[in-house]
Amino acid sequence: MNDDLFGLETLAPSDPSAxxxxxxxxxxxxxxxxxxxGIGGRRYAPWQVVLGVAASILLVVAxxxxxxxxxxxxxxxxxxxxxxxxxxxxxxxxAVVLTGSGDVMELCxxxxxxxxxxxxxxxxxxxxxxxxxxxxxxVAVTGLTWEDIAWAxxxxxxxxxxxxxxxxxSGTGFAATRALAPSDPEAASLPTFPQLPAYPDSLCTDPESxxxxxxxxxxxxxxxxxxxxLGWWMSPEPHVLNVAFAADQVEAxxxxxxxxxxxxxxxxxxxxxxxxAIEAARVAAEKxxxxxxxxxRPTASGNHLEVLVLHDGSKPSLAAAxxxxxxxxxxxxxxxxxxxxxxxxxxxxxxxxxxxxxDPSEVSRESTTVRxxxxxxxxxxxxxxEVLPPEVSVADDQxxxxxxxxxxxxxxxxGNDSTEVVVxxxxxxGDRQLVDAYCLxxxxxxxICQRGAVRWSPSGTERxxxxxxxxxxxxxxxxxxxxxxxxxxxASGTLFDRAGSPWLCVGLIFTSNPPGCARxxxxxxxxxxxxxxxxxxxxxVIWADAxxxxxxxxxxxxxxxxxxxxxxxxPSASPRFGQACESPIQGTGTGTDHETLANxxxxxxxxxxxxxxxxxxxxxxxxxxxxxxxxxxxxxQFGGRFCVVQLAGPSAADVEAASARLETSAKNLGLLTWGxxxxxxxAWMEVGMVYPTPDSVxxxxxxxxxxxxxxxxxxxxxxxxxxxxxxxxHCGIRELTHDGKWYAREGGPxxxxxxxxxxxxxxxxxxGQLVLDGDRAIFTDGVGHYEVFLLRPGATSPLEVCD
Amino acid sequence: xxxxxxxxALYEATVDRVMAYCLRHLAADHAEDAVHDTFLxxxxxxDSVPEPPLPWLLTTAHNIIRNRYRSQARALDLTARLAxxxxxxxxxxxxxxxxxxxxxxxxxxxxxxxxxxxxxxGWDGLSGSEAAAVLGISHAAFRVRLHRARRTxxxxxxxxxxxxxx
Numbered sequence: 001m002n003d004d005l006f007g008l009e010t011l012a013p014s015d016p017s018a019x020x021x022x023x024x025x026x027x028x029x030x031x032x033x034x035x036x037x038g039i040g041g042r043r044y045a046p047w048q049v050v051l052g053v054a055a056s057i058l059l060v061v062a063x064x065x066x067x068x069x070x071x072x073x074x075x076x077x078x079x080x081x082x083x084x085x086x087x088x089x090x091x092x093x094x095a096v097v098l099t100g101s102g103d104v105m106e107l108c109x110x111x112x113x114x115x116x117x118x119x120x121x122x123x124x125x126x127x128x129x130x131x132x133x134x135x136x137x138x139v140a141v142t143g144l145t146w147e148d149i150a151w152a153x154x155x156x157x158x159x160x161x162x163x164x165x166x167x168x169x170s171g172t173g174f175a176a177t178r179a180l181a182p183s184d185p186e187a188a189s190l191p192t193f194p195q196l197p198a199y200p201d202s203l204c205t206d207p208e209s210x211x212x213x214x215x216x217x218x219x220x221x222x223x224x225x226x227x228x229x230l231g232w233w234m235s236p237e238p239h240v241l242n243v244a245f246a247a248d249q250v251e252a253x254x255x256x257x258x259x260x261x262x263x264x265x266x267x268x269x270x271x272x273x274x275x276x277a278i279e280a281a282r283v284a285a286e287k288x289x290x291x292x293x294x295x296x297r298p299t300a301s302g303n304h305l306e307v308l309v310l311h312d313g314s315k316p317s318l319a320a321a322x323x324x325x326x327x328x329x330x331x332x333x334x335x336x337x338x339x340x341x342x343x344x345x346x347x348x349x350x351x352x353x354x355x356x357x358x359d360p361s362e363v364s365r366e367s368t369t370v371r372x373x374x375x376x377x378x379x380x381x382x383x384x385x386e387v388l389p390p391e392v393s394v395a396d397d398q399x400x401x402x403x404x405x406x407x408x409x410x411x412x413x414x415g416n417d418s419t420e421v422v423v424x425x426x427x428x429x430g431d432r433q434l435v436d437a438y439c440l441x442x443x444x445x446x447x448i449c450q451r452g453a454v455r456w457s458p459s460g461t462e463r464x465x466x467x468x469x470x471x472x473x474x475x476x477x478x479x480x481x482x483x484x485x486x487x488x489x490x491a492s493g494t495l496f497d498r499a500g501s502p503w504l505c506v507g508l509i510f511t512s513n514p515p516g517c518a519r520x521x522x523x524x525x526x527x528x529x530x531x532x533x534x535x536x537x538x539x540x541v542i543w544a545d546a547x548x549x550x551x552x553x554x555x556x557x558x559x560x561x562x563x564x565x566x567x568x569x570x571p572s573a574s575p576r577f578g579q580a581c582e583s584p585i586q587g588t589g590t591g592t593d594h595e596t597l598a599n600x601x602x603x604x605x606x607x608x609x610x611x612x613x614x615x616x617x618x619x620x621x622x623x624x625x626x627x628x629x630x631x632x633x634x635x636x637q638f639g640g641r642f643c644v645v646q647l648a649g650p651s652a653a654d655v656e657a658a659s660a661r662l663e664t665s666a667k668n669l670g671l672l673t674w675g676x677x678x679x680x681x682x683a684w685m686e687v688g689m690v691y692p693t694p695d696s697v698x699x700x701x702x703x704x705x706x707x708x709x710x711x712x713x714x715x716x717x718x719x720x721x722x723x724x725x726x727x728x729x730h731c732g733i734r735e736l737t738h739d740g741k742w743y744a745r746e747g748g749p750x751x752x753x754x755x756x757x758x759x760x761x762x763x764x765x766x767x768g769q770l771v772l773d774g775d776r777a778i779f780t781d782g783v784g785h786y787e788v789f790l791l792r793p794g795a796t797s798p799l800e801v802c803d
Numbered sequence: 804x805x806x807x808x809x810x811x812a813l814y815e816a817t818v819d820r821v822m823a824y825c826l827r828h829l830a831a832d833h834a835e836d837a838v839h840d841t842f843l844x845x846x847x848x849x850d851s852v853p854e855p856p857l858p859w860l861l862t863t864a865h866n867i868i869r870n871r872y873r874s875q876a877r878a879l880d881l882t883a884r885l886a887x888x889x890x891x892x893x894x895x896x897x898x899x900x901x902x903x904x905x906x907x908x909x910x911x912x913x914x915x916x917x918x919x920x921x922x923x924x925g926w927d928g929l930s931g932s933e934a935a936a937v938l939g940i941s942h943a944a945f946r947v948r949l950h951r952a953r954r955t956x957x958x959x960x961x962x963x964x965x966x967x968x969x
Binding site for chain 2: 026
C-alpha cells in the first residue's frame, strides 16, 4: 500500500459502469465503430491525402450547419475567373493543404506527398514521411505567414500543413483572413470539409479465386477494351477485386478476370454507363473550369464519376458538359461559402468596424475625399482585414460613413490594427459633420462611441481614442436576479484584461494563442490581477481561466472568491453524431449528396434535420413520426446510403421559427447563442444566456412556442449557486420535495407520453442543483435543463405516487 | 499479429481505464464519445502507440477532452465531477466504509488540478513523469502539485480522523 496517498489506490475504479450505466453495451459498440472507420484497399484519388488530413475535422459537421446550408445560394467563382474586385468576392471556408518554403505559402490541391506509401493503409494513417511536394495546381496565399501556421511540418526545408482557411479568391490568389489548425475546436464548427466517399462494398459474398498472375491493373488493361466493361474496385473487407460488366457480358468478363488476376475476385453487374462512357465523361469534366481532379468510382451501387471542384459554383457548367453522365457524377467541393454563426450581433452587410480620420488636418469644407482608418471591432487575430466598400449617406447637416469589414467567423483578440481606405464623397463636405455610422447603430459599444459618433465638424475635429474592444453588459431589468435574499452566484470562464482590470468573457472564446473574447464581457468588482497569480500573458493580451463566486447585480459580478479551474469555453450540450441505424438504407433514386437528401427530406412531414455519421458513410435523417414512410419515400428518391430515425423534439421548421423569433429579442433577453442541435442523442433547442432567471427563461419559452420550448436547454454564463440536488424523474418531471416542502412543476408535469422521463433526462433521477427563490424552486443541471417548480402551500405529500 | 487483432487486444486491456479517466471530466455520454475519439486516434496511429500504452492513451484522451469536449467538460460542474469520482471509486471489501468516505471527502478538498494529479498516480497507476506528460507540465511542476495535494489531503484526513468499520 502506498502510504503517500493514504490508500487511495485501493479505490481505483475497476468498472466504469458504476458511473456510466450503459457502458457494457457502449464498450462493444465503440470497439466496432472504431474498427469500421476504415481499412484500406480501395483505390485512392490524388486528393485523398488532402481529404485524409481533413478527416479529423470532418467528424463533426454540425447538424445546424447543414440546416443553414440549405438556404445557401451557390456562388460561382472558379479559380480561372478572377473576380473583378476583391471586395465582391465571396468569403469562403475550405479544408486545404498549405505548402511552401521560405516565405512562400501556397494552397495546393491534387498533391500526393506520400504516394509511395502502400494504398492499403487508410488515408489518415499515411504520414508525410517523404519530402512533401505539391504535384497539382498551386495558388499563392496572401494575408498569412508561416508564423501564423504554428502547426506546420517542415521536412527538408519544405513546409507543409493541413489547415482550415477562410478568405477570398482574388485575381492573384487566395487572400486569407485566417487559418485554423485541423485540431482547432473552431475548425470543427466550419461546415467545409468534403464528404469522404464511402468504402465500396463487394459485388458478391462468395469470391472466386483468380488463376492468373497479374494485379488489378493488369485486369484493367485486359478488360478495358471489352464492350460491356464497367469498372473495377478493391473492396476493403474482405480484400477482394470487384470487376463489373454490363449484365449480358458478365460471363465473358469473368473468364478474362479470373485468367488475369491472382487473388479473390467478384464479377457482376452494376447500374450506370460503361467504362468508356464514364472515362469520356471524366475527360470532359477535366476541361470544365474549376474542376480540380476527377476519378472513376464504380461501386456496388453504380458506376460513378467523382469530381473534386473548387466550389459548388462549377456544378452548372459541369452538368452541361457531362450531359447524361451528370446523373452518375458525385461532386465534392473544396470550398463552401462562409455561413455566419448566429448568436452575437449581426450587421446587415459585414462585421462591425469603427473609423477615425487618418489625418484630420487634411480635411476641409472643400474635401470630396477623406482618408479614414478603419478598425474591426470583433476578434480577428489582430487584423482588421478587408474593408467593404464604405456606404456614404448625405444629409443636410451631416455626412454619415459606414465602414463594415468583411465577415469572418472570428479569431484571437489582440486589439486589431487599422486599415486605411479612401472614401469618396458625392459632394464637398461643406458645413456638415462627418459621422461614424457604427456609433449610430443599436449595437454600438458604449466604450467605443462614448464620445459620440461625430468624427469631424467644421468647427473643430472630434477624434475619440479607440480603446480595446469592450462591451456593455445587458442592463435590461429582466436580467436582474429575482431573489431578494443574499443569493450567491458563480461563473467559470476566462478572464481578459480590459484597461488593467479582469473582465469575465461570456461571449465566444477563441482558443487561439493568445485566446480572445468575442464581444460580451462582464465587469468584475472586488478583484484585480493581483488576486490571479496564474494569469497568463502574451504580448498585450492578459488572460486567466478562473472560477468565480460572488454576487451578480445584473451588471457587475462582485467577486469574493476566485480560484483556478480547468480552461473553459461557453458550455453547451454536445451532440453525438453516430450512425442512427445498424444498416443504412441504399437508396434507388438519384443524387447522393447531403443537399439532395436535405431537400428531399425537408418535404417530409415532421422533418427534424440530418447529420453525417462520423465515418462519413451515411447520412442520418431524423423525423418526428412515420419513419418507415419517410424511409420508403427517400429510398425511391435518393441515391445514397442513409438512415432514418424517429426522434422526439422540435421539427426543423419549429427550430427555424424559434430562432427567428429569438433573434429579434436577443439583446433584451441577454441571449448569447441559440439554435437547434440534432444528433443521435436527441433534438434540442439550445439557448445560451448571460444570466438565466425564471422570468427570462419563461420569456424564451413563450417566444419560441411549445414545440421548441418542450426541448429547451438553457446554459447560463453566470448562475445562481444552488444545493446539489437529485431530481426524481422516473415518472416524468412532475414535482419535487425539499426541506419538508412540496413543489409542483410550473406549467404542469411533462413526460415522454408513457409516464417516463422526457427525452434527454436521466432515469430514475437527474443530478443537478436546486435554487430556492421564495415560493419557487429552480432545478438546473449540467446539460442545460432549467425547470421551475412552485410551492404547494401546506402540502405534506406528493400529488401522485410514482413507483 | 494483424492490426485488428492488435487493436482489439489493446482496446480490451485499456478501454475501461480510459473510460474511467474520461468519466472524471465528462458526463457519461460525452465520456463515451471521448473514448471513441481516443481509440479512433489509436487505431489510426496503431504503430505509434508505445508500450505501455496507457500513458499515451490518457494523454490522447486529455488532449481530446481539452480540444473537442472542453465545453462539455466545463458543463460538468464541481459537484457533478465529485459525484462522478465517488461513483467510480471501487468499494473493496477490505476498506472500511468510513475510510472510503473520508478519502473521497479528502479528494473533494483538492483543486481540480491537484485531484487530477493524485488520481493519475493513485488510480491510473502512472509514474510521476508519465502523469506530468499527460498533464503537459514539467515533472518538477507535477511534483510540486502532488506535494500540495498530499498536504491538503493529510489535513482533510486529520480533520476527520479515520473511522473504524461499523
